[in-house]
Amino acid sequence: DAKTTQPNSMESNEEEPVHLPCNHSTISGTDYIHWYRQLPSQGPEYVIHGLTSNVNNRMASLAIAEDRKSSTLILHRATLRDAAVYYCILRGSNAGGTSYGKLTFGQGTILTVHP
Amino acid sequence: DTGVSQDPRHKITKRGQNVTFRCDPISEHNRLYWYRQTLGQGPEFLTYFQNEAQLEKSRLLSDRFSAERPKGSFSTLEIQRTEQGDSAMYLCASSLSGDLLNYGYTFGSGTRLTVV
Numbered sequence: 001d002a003k004t005t006q007p008n009s010m011e012s013n014e015e016e017p018v019h020l021p022c023n024h025s026t027i028s029g030t031d032y033i034h035w036y037r038q039l040p041s042q043g044p045e046y047v048i049h050g051l052t053s054n055v056n057n058r059m060a061s062l063a064i065a066e067d068r069k070s071s072t073l074i075l076h077r078a079t080l081r082d083a084a085v086y087y088c089i090l091r092g093s094n095a096g097g098t099s100y101g102k103l104t105f106g107q108g109t110i111l112t113v114h115p
Numbered sequence: 116d117t118g119v120s121q122d123p124r125h126k127i128t129k130r131g132q133n134v135t136f137r138c139d140p141i142s143e144h145n146r147l148y149w150y151r152q153t154l155g156q157g158p159e160f161l162t163y164f165q166n167e168a169q170l171e172k173s174r175l176l177s178d179r180f181s182a183e184r185p186k187g188s189f190s191t192l193e194i195q196r197t198e199q200g201d202s203a204m205y206l207c208a209s210s211l212s213g214d215l216l217n218y219g220y221t222f223g224s225g226t227r228l229t230v231v
Contacts, residue, residue, distance in 0.1 A: 034219060043119075043206050043222030044158065087157060102148065102171065103220060105157030 004088045009110040012078045020073040020109055022088030027068050032091045034103065035062065035073050037084040044087065044105070047073065083113045119223035121207050127229045128197055135193045136226045140209030147190050148220065149182055150206040151175065158206055164190060165212055197230045204228075 005023040012018040024033065035047040048055055048062045050071075055062040061074040075082055087108040120139040128134050140147045146165050150158035161180070162172045166187040176182075179197075184190040194201055204227050208220040 036219070041224075043208070043225050044220070045222065046219035049219060085157075102160045102163055104160060105150075107155075107157050 004090060004106055006086070006088055006106065006109045008107070009112065011112045011114065012075075013114050014080060015077050018075040018078045018082070018111065018113075020075075020086050020088075020111065021070065022072070023070045024088070024090055025069045027090055028092070030092060033062065033064060033068075033071050034089045034091050035060070036087045036089065036103075036105075037082075038087070038108070039081075039084045047086075049091070078111075078113045080113050080115060083111055085110050119207055119209055119221050121205075121223040121226050123226055124224065125227045125229075127231060130199060130230055131196055133193065133195045134197060134228065135191050136205055136207075136228075138190045138192070138207030138223060140189070140207070141221055142188075144209035144211055144221070145187070146210045146212050147184055148208040148210075149190070149192050150208065152204045152206060152225070153202075161192075194228075197228075199230045202228055202230045 003026060032049050032051050034049040036044040037047050038044040048057055048060050050062045050064055054064060063072045085108040087105050089103050091103060119141060122137045126134055146163060148163040149161040151161055152158040159175060160173050161176050162182050163170055164184040167184050179195045182190060182192045204225040206222055206225045208222040210220045
C-alpha cells in the first residue's frame with residue numbers, strides 16, 4: 001500500500017477552520033484518498049473520500065493537489081466534538097474500479113480543539 | 116438498521132483462557148473486516164470476509180486466532196490460549212464490495228480485551 005504522512009498532532013480553537021494535511025507522494029493513478037476519524041472510545045468513522053477533484057460533504061471538504069501528491073481535509077468550523085484522531089488513507093482499486101479489501105491505517109493526526 | 120454491533124463491549128480474561136467475540140454487520144453489507152488496535156496506534160488489519168469466504172488474513176493473525184462467518188452474516192473472532200500481548204481493542208467493520216462510490220467502511224464500537 002502507498003504510504004501517507006501526517007503530522008502527529010494539531011490544535012485549533014472552536015469555531016475556527018482547521019486544515020489537516022496529508023502527504024502521499026507515492027500515490028498511484030487508481031488510489032482513492034480516504035479520510036476517517038476516531039473519537040475517543042469509538043471505532044473509526046468515515047469522513048470523506050476523493051480521487052482527483054475537490055469534494056464536499058456535510059462533515060468536511062477535501063482539497064486534492066493537482067499532482068495528487070498531497071491533500072488537505074478542511075473542517076470549516078471546528079467544534080469540540082471534532083476532537084479526534086484523523087486518518088488519511090490511500091485505497092487502491094483494480095482496473096474494473098472495484099476497491100481492494102482492506103484499509104491500512106497509519107497513526108493519524110490527533111486534533112485538539114480548544115473552547 | 117442500527118449499524119455494526121459488537122459483543123461484548125468489554126472482556127477481562129485470565130492468560131491462557133479462550134475468548135470469542137461476535138460482530139453483526141450492517142445487513143446488506145457483504146464484506147466484513149476485523150481490526151486490532153492498541154493504545155496510541157491506528158487500527159491494524161487482521162482479516163476480512165466477502166460473504167462467507169475469508170479472502171485475506173494478516174500475518175498478525177497467528178494460529179491462536181480464528182475467524183468465521185458461517186452464513187455470510189455475523190462473524191466470530193476466537194482467540195485461544197490468550198496472552199497479555201493480546202490485550203487490545205478488537206474492531207469490526209462492514210462494507211459493500213464494488214464500493215468506490217459508497218461511503219466506506221462502517222465500524223462498530225469495538226470489544227476491549229484485557230488479559231490479566
